Amino acid sequence: xxxxxLALCAAVTxxxxxxxxxxxxxPTTGSGGPPAEFGTDWHDPITAGPPVATPDTTSCHVTVAExxxxxxxxxKSAYTxxxxxxxxxxKVVLRLDGSVAGRQYDRxxxxxxxxxxxxxxxxxxxxPGGIAWHVEKDVTRYAAxxxxxxxxxxxxxxxVNETYTxxxxxxxxxxxxxxxxxxxxxxxxxxxxTLDGAHEAGTAYExxxxxxxxxxxxxxxxxxxxxxxxxxxxxYLAVPEAAPYSCKxxxxxxxxxxxxxxxxLAGIAAPYPTVWxxxxxxxxxxxxxxxxxxxxxRPVEYDLTPFAGQLNDGRPHRITVxxxxxxxxxxxxxxPTNVLVWQDAKASRITGALTAHREGTPGGTTAYRPGTGxxxxxxxxxxxxxxxxxxxxxxxxxxxxxxxVDASSAHRWTAxxxxxxxxxxxxxxxxxxxxxxxxxxxxxxxxxYTMDGEITxxxxxxxxxxxxxxxxxxxxxxxxxxxxxxxxxxxxxxxDAAYHQNVPRDQRHATGVSRERYRLLGPGSxxxxxxxxxxxxxTEDRFRC
Numbered sequence: 321x322x323x324x325x326l327a328l329c330a331a332v333t334x335x336x337x338x339x340x341x342x343x344x345x346x347p348t349t350g351s352g353g354p355p356a357e358f359g360t361d362w363h364d365p366i367t368a369g370p371p372v373a374t375p376d377t378t379s380c381h382v383t384v385a386e387x388x389x390x391x392x393x394x395x396k397s398a399y400t401x402x403x404x405x406x407x408x409x410x411k412v413v414l415r416l417d418g419s420v421a422g423r424q425y426d427r428x429x430x431x432x433x434x435x436x437x438x439x440x441x442x443x444x445x446x447x448p449g450g451i452a453w454h455v456e457k458d459v460t461r462y463a464a465x466x467x468x469x470x471x472x473x474x475x476x477x478x479x480v481n482e483t484y485t486x487x488x489x490x491x492x493x494x495x496x497x498x499x500x501x502x503x504x505x506x507x508x509x510x511x512x513x514t515l516d517g518a519h520e521a522g523t524a525y526e527x528x529x530x531x532x533x534x535x536x537x538x539x540x541x542x543x544x545x546x547x548x549x550x551x552x553x554x555x556y557l558a559v560p561e562a563a564p565y566s567c568k569x570x571x572x573x574x575x576x577x578x579x580x581x582x583x584x585l586a587g588i589a590a591p592y593p594t595v596w597x598x599x600x601x602x603x604x605x606x607x608x609x610x611x612x613x614x615x616x617x618r619p620v621e622y623d624l625t626p627f628a629g630q631l632n633d634g635r636p637h638r639i640t641v642x643x644x645x646x647x648x649x650x651x652x653x654x655x656p657t658n659v660l661v662w663q664d665a666k667a668s669r670i671t672g673a674l675t676a677h678r679e680g681t682p683g684g685t686t687a688y689r690p691g692t693g694x695x696x697x698x699x700x701x702x703x704x705x706x707x708x709x710x711x712x713x714x715x716x717x718x719x720x721x722x723x724x725v726d727a728s729s730a731h732r733w734t735a736x737x738x739x740x741x742x743x744x745x746x747x748x749x750x751x752x753x754x755x756x757x758x759x760x761x762x763x764x765x766x767x768x769y770t771m772d773g774e775i776t777x778x779x780x781x782x783x784x785x786x787x788x789x790x791x792x793x794x795x796x797x798x799x800x801x802x803x804x805x806x807x808x809x810x811x812x813x814x815x816d817a818a819y820h821q822n823v824p825r826d827q828r829h830a831t832g833v834s835r836e837r838y839r840l841l842g843p844g845s846x847x848x849x850x851x852x853x854x855x856x857x858x859t860e861d862r863f864r865c
Contacts, residue, residue, distance in 0.1 A: 354854035358819075358830040362856025363608045365444050365453040367615070368838035369811070370847040372413045372458045374495075375503035380405040385431065385474045385492040394475040399433055399466070402496050407467050408505035411497040414439060414457045416490060421450025424486025426597040428547050429476030430656070431492055434465045435514045437656045439492075440543040440617035442596045443476060444610070445603050446486045455615050459494070461660060463508040466494070509539075509660035515639055518657070524642035525655045531631045533669040536712050537662040538628050541619035542641055544577045544591050544655045552652025555645070556593050556744055556771065557731060559696045563688045565733060569647045572686035573744075574700035574727050576644040577620050577655070581630065582637050585679055587622030588704050590725045590748040591643070592791065593771050601775055602785035604817035604832040608853040612791040612811045612836075619658075623752050625719040626708030629672025644682070664712050672710035676720075679704050684727075692734070699728040717756040724749045741774035759800025768792045777818075784818035807842040831855060 380402035387395040401407065416431075416439065424446055431439040438459050444451055459466075476488050499505040515527025531538060546552040551567035558569035579587040595611040597603065606614070624631075631637055641655045664670050684700030703724040710717050729744035748767040753760055770790035777783045790812050797805040817832030833854045840847040852860035 354857045354859055356831075356855070358604060358607075358828070358832065358855050360825070361447050361449050362451075363853065363858045364451050365610060365615075366608060366851060366858065367610065368836040368849040368851045370838070370840060370849075372411070372456050374413060374497050375410050375500075377410060377500040377503045378405055378498040380496045380498075382494045382496070383491065384433065384472050384494055385490065387474070387490060389427075389429075389476040389478040389488040389490070390480045392475070392477040394473050397472045399470045399472050401467055401469065402494075405496045405498040408499050409460065409463055409496045410499045410503040410506055411458065412460045412463055412466060413495045413497070414455075414459045414492065415495065416441065416455040416457075416492045417452070418443065418454075418488065418490045419450060419452040420444065420446040420486040420488045422446055422448060422485035422487075424478070424480075424484050424488070426603075427476050427478050427488065428545065428596070429474070430543075431472075431474045433462070433472055434468075434470030434512075436462055436465050436512050436658055437543055438462055440545065440619075440656075441476075442614050442617070443488055444597050444607075447607075453615070457616055460506045461508050462512050462658075463506065464510055465512045466496075510663040511661040513659040513661060515657055515659075516636065521640070523646050523648065523650070523653075524640050525657065526638065526640045527657075528636040529631070529639045529659055530634070530636045531628075531659070531661055532663050533632050533634050534664045534667045535628050535632055535661045536625075536664045536670060536710055536717070538624040538631065539660045540579055540587070540622045540624055540639075540657060541660070542577060542579065542589075542622075542655050542657050543617055543619045544641075544643065544653065545594065545617055546575070546591070546643075546653050547596070550650075550652045552646060552650060553596070553599075555591075555652075556729065557740075557742060558645075559731065560686055560688055563690075563694060563696055565694070565696075566737065569645060569650075571645040572696065572698045573729055573731065574645045574684060574686075574698060576682075576700075576702060576725055578642050578644055579622050579624075579657075580638075580640040580642075581624065581627045583640070584677065585704060586624055586627055586706065587721075588702055588723055588725055589620040589622065590727065590746040590767070590769065591620065592618070592769055593744070593746070593789075595787075595789065600773055600785050600787060601778065601783060602817050602819070602832075604819055604830045605785055605787060605815040605834060607832070607856055608858060609813070609815075609834045609836045609851050611787075611789050611813050623719070623721045624659075625710075626674055626706040626721055628670075628710055629708055630674055632670060632672070632710075664714075666713035670710050670712050672708055674706065674708040675718075676705065676707035678706075680724075693739075694733050696731045697729070698731075699726075701726045715757050717754060719755075720751075720753045722751045736779050738779040739774070739776050740778065743772045745770050762798045763795065764798075765793060765795040781822075782818055782820050784816070786816045787814065789813045805843065807840070810837075810839045812837050835860075 518527030680703035815834035819830035846865035848864035
């Protein structure tokens, strides 16, 4: 529906997402229970995910940004490494604290240090009296950049005028935890690189990359987000040209984030269907507990080590990032890219070669069924396997990366898009096997993303949105066939909210409930927390571990 295309800015009230410490208090609702409908104030944004685990060692703090965003002017400053914590840290944690009051849309932003994107985030929409939120992120992998003085750039594009009054205030700090005693230095990359001369090339993002000649492991991370309030913000709802719907794409709803080295496909991935805090035409869904990843956009990651022999020649190489399925000329995707490099400390140069490259033919179907209730069903799949070797100071090491992405969805809507619903699932299966001295090591990850949502009453006086989202990942590490590590993530979010449209705030009579259960399990560790809300109040905050 057309209103859904404006979902990111569908209301001028509040919503949010953030993180809270493990010592969070219980529900704030009094003995009388939650109110019958939303008022003009509500609980600060909160998420059920865990804080970053840190060691009990010497810590040092550096403020990298403290500013207000009123327009689209980037904030710029300089970063200086801390003193007193050494320069080989066990952990580095980025913490962002924000506040906003009045009326404002949700906004997308980034923080870059030395050109490296260390955070991609979105903001809550405020209540009249204002809300505050908090985000934590483990940024230890960017330690190589943080060891020297660097320029800082941050932007959360915003508009402030007589209608949209919310000024976004933020403070971003880095806390460095020294490597002391049992807290050893983290196995962080030796270099963190960005693409030189990066620019838009049609629907792709392209730049050159020159890596050290002794690189023995190379990975890339792409902060891929569909945003901007247009159709690519809701890419999973796109339909073929024959169907009467607001967002069209010849290939239908399938999107795939791809990375290529010198024109050869090097990695494929399924993007997460992030919903920003004004999404699906109903900010009342997300005021207290936002959808998964909305405040901390996790990058898509690729292992490019099979291409290291090719990249290690000391010359610049062309890196291209693209999003398959986007209509030609359509904007809306952002794909900033970092490249992480581990070097062979005992060799000035290592050589190797790409030995195998097997790409499955991208497949799938998109079918439109007209009628009183329109329906588009779609499925897609793609696979890629690449292998390469390197002759390192510790012998020949061969790496094989295999990945497969699958997607399936059923999208139905009625005339005028008064009812609009989607039931979709995406899977992304990856296996990285390394053969060197000793038994082979294999790391496997199965990722599954789900979305089951429906809007009703979009053309009527009262709009209702019901939504369930899932973000799941199971990983296992095997050495010589024996399991040496594993983890399981299950982040499930549900909500149901309704309000009267096109009336003053005090006549909306909005109601909304939401629930998030975040489970992260691994050897000797457990995090299992459930949050629930009603009409903006926190009604449940339960730990099960």
